[in-house]
Amino acid sequence: MNLHFPTAFQELTPQLLKALGVVASLTLAGFALALVIAMLIALGRLSQSRFLDRILIVFLEIVRGTPLLVQLLYVYYVLPELIKLIMRIWIPDYQLTISAFTAGVIGLGINYGCYMSEVIRSSIAAIDKGQTEAALALGYTNRQAMWNIVIPQSFRISLPTLANYFIMMIKDTSLVAFITLQEIILTTQSYASQTFLTIESYTLAALAYLILSIPLGQGVRILERRLNRHV
Amino acid sequence: MSNPMIEVEKLHKSFGQNEILKGITLTIEKGEKVVIIGPSGSGKSTLLRCLNYLELPTAGTVKINGEYFVEPGKKYNENHVAKLRTNIGMVFQRFNLFPTMTALENVMAALTKVRQKSTTEARQIATRYLEKVGLADRMNHYPSQLSGGQQQRIAIARSLAMEPEAMLFDEATSALDPELVGEVLNVIRELAEEGMTMVLVTHEMSFAQEVGDRVIFMDDGLIIESGSPDQLFRNPQHDRTKTFLQRLKH
Ligand SMILES: Nc1ncnc2c1ncn2[C@@H]1O[C@H](COP(=O)(O)OP(=O)(O)OP(=O)(O)O)[C@@H](O)[C@H]1O
Ligand SMILES: [Mg+2]
Numbered sequence: 001m002n003l004h005f006p007t008a009f010q011e012l013t014p015q016l017l018k019a020l021g022v023v024a025s026l027t028l029a030g031f032a033l034a035l036v037i038a039m040l041i042a043l044g045r046l047s048q049s050r051f052l053d054r055i056l057i058v059f060l061e062i063v064r065g066t067p068l069l070v071q072l073l074y075v076y077y078v079l080p081e082l083i084k085l086i087m088r089i090w091i092p093d094y095q096l097t098i099s100a101f102t103a104g105v106i107g108l109g110i111n112y113g114c115y116m117s118e119v120i121r122s123s124i125a126a127i128d129k130g131q132t133e134a135a136l137a138l139g140y141t142n143r144q145a146m147w148n149i150v151i152p153q154s155f156r157i158s159l160p161t162l163a164n165y166f167i168m169m170i171k172d173t174s175l176v177a178f179i180t181l182q183e184i185i186l187t188t189q190s191y192a193s194q195t196f197l198t199i200e201s202y203t204l205a206a207l208a209y210l211i212l213s214i215p216l217g218q219g220v221r222i223l224e225r226r227l228n229r230h231v
Numbered sequence: 232m233s234n235p236m237i238e239v240e241k242l243h244k245s246f247g248q249n250e251i252l253k254g255i256t257l258t259i260e261k262g263e264k265v266v267i268i269g270p271s272g273s274g275k276s277t278l279l280r281c282l283n284y285l286e287l288p289t290a291g292t293v294k295i296n297g298e299y300f301v302e303p304g305k306k307y308n309e310n311h312v313a314k315l316r317t318n319i320g321m322v323f324q325r326f327n328l329f330p331t332m333t334a335l336e337n338v339m340a341a342l343t344k345v346r347q348k349s350t351t352e353a354r355q356i357a358t359r360y361l362e363k364v365g366l367a368d369r370m371n372h373y374p375s376q377l378s379g380g381q382q383q384r385i386a387i388a389r390s391l392a393m394e395p396e397a398m399l400f401d402e403a404t405s406a407l408d409p410e411l412v413g414e415v416l417n418v419i420r421e422l423a424e425e426g427m428t429m430v431l432v433t434h435e436m437s438f439a440q441e442v443g444d445r446v447i448f449m450d451d452g453l454i455i456e457s458g459s460p461d462q463l464f465r466n467p468q469h470d471r472t473k474t475f476l477q478r479l480k481h
Contacts, residue, residue: 132325133285133323134321134328134329135325136316137285137320137321138341138345138389138393139316139341148340148344149340152331153330183246210307
């Protein structure tokens with residue numbers, strides 16, 4: 001059996017680079033959304049409202065109890081239909097389509113937002129109550145104490161874990177292939193099926209992920225060391 | 232007519248079913264130094280924490296400089312409470328410095344955030360108060376790089392920088408190694424000499440005797456007895472005070 005790495009490299013790499021761009025922007029947008037969702041859920045659960053806490057727990061159970069792939073399919077195929085169904089009560093010929101990219105951002109954002117909310121919530125809960133009290137005694141309002149004193153400290157605790165979630169998300173963007181987004185896997189698949197260079201193509205695809213994840217993983221370790229310097 | 236610094240009236244505080252403060256009425260004049268003593272669990276810290284509303288009273292009122300934290304019949308207003316708190320500094324047993332900030336940043340934080348001072352002005356003020364507690368040379372150290380005594384002095388500087396009219400000390404030296412107690416007491420003593428209104432919870436009886444204008448003995452959520460240090464330590468009137476002071480000697 002002959003391997004044709006030079007050919008595969010020459011032909012597939014330009015396509016993979018483009019796909020890498022898609023993966024990068026999908027991850028950046030998805031992670032930004034996940035952070036916002038995670039923060040909202042964490043603060044909601046730490047608020048005084050028992051009711052809000054219950055609702056959020058149910059939401060978390062649903063998201064954590066179903067596979068990310070199912071959620072992506074749901075956001076891409078089902079969600080627009082549901083919204084149309086509801087909107088047509090008022091606007092008879094309401095239309096809605098969302099792109100695979102948007103669906104990917106929403107799906108990844110919600111899924112990761114739920115997992116990351118627990119990281120943020122526990123890191124906020126881990127901050128000594130004395131920190132808030134010292135701030136309040138100095139005249140901070142509760143909100144100021146939370147945002148200026150507690151959250152920055154909790155962020156240091158959660159940053160390495162969140163960074164690992166970021167790297168995980170890069171890898172999980174491969175699932176967005178199932179909703180037709182031309183990312184690394186779909187690009188590789190179509191090239192491999194045209195050329196039958198299966199081994200070469202998928203090896204290159206794996207390398208494409210490693211190019212992103214290995215340096216980032218190193219970065220997280222350095223970050224962790226720097227953050228722990230004074231605490 | 233005198234214009235008291237702190238006025239506490241019929242103060243009650245419960246945690247769940249547990250009534251910790253059972254009706255405290257207390258007036259603290261400007262410049263007065265009041266020391267609170269009493270057995271563990273008698274409610275000293277809880278009372279102190281009610282004085283700046285870190286703990287919300289279950290009933291009763293607290294006034295600072297004639298102003299209610301929460302006026303009777305009115306609703307709790309967070310901004311008003313926060314504003315009143317800037318008039319009273321509090322020093323905690325466990326310092327509670329912000330660990331991710333240097334000493335200087337610790338003292339500057341509330342000046343910029345709460346007092347809305349510019350960074351330049353905040354740095355000037357902070358430096359002045361760090362000098363006052365003798366730690367200007369440590370201003371770029373993080374709390375973890377400082378001894379307990381130094382941390383507590385930074386915490387005092389942080390409170391003083393807000394230029395409060397009164398200071399609350401909750402066992403400011405009891406988390407310290409014995410050899411570090413003195414440097415913190417010196418700072419507090421100096422503050423007392425400058426005329427700062429102070430309420431101190433302490434187990435340092437000789438210090439209480441030295442700086443206190445009035446000593447209050449608390450037990451089981453009530454003020455049992457209060458008087459000048461001489462009177463209370465040499466000639467206590469109540470059995471419970473006698474028993475408490477007796478036990479301290481051993
Ligand atoms: N947040 C709280 N929730 C429930 N109970 C509390 C709380 N804070 C204090 N207590 C209880 O109130 C009682 C009085 O506590 P407090 O800390 O005021 O006593 P203290 O006189 O300062 O004692 P010590 O000398 O040990 O510091 C204790 O029995 C304590 O368990
Ligand atoms: Mg106490």
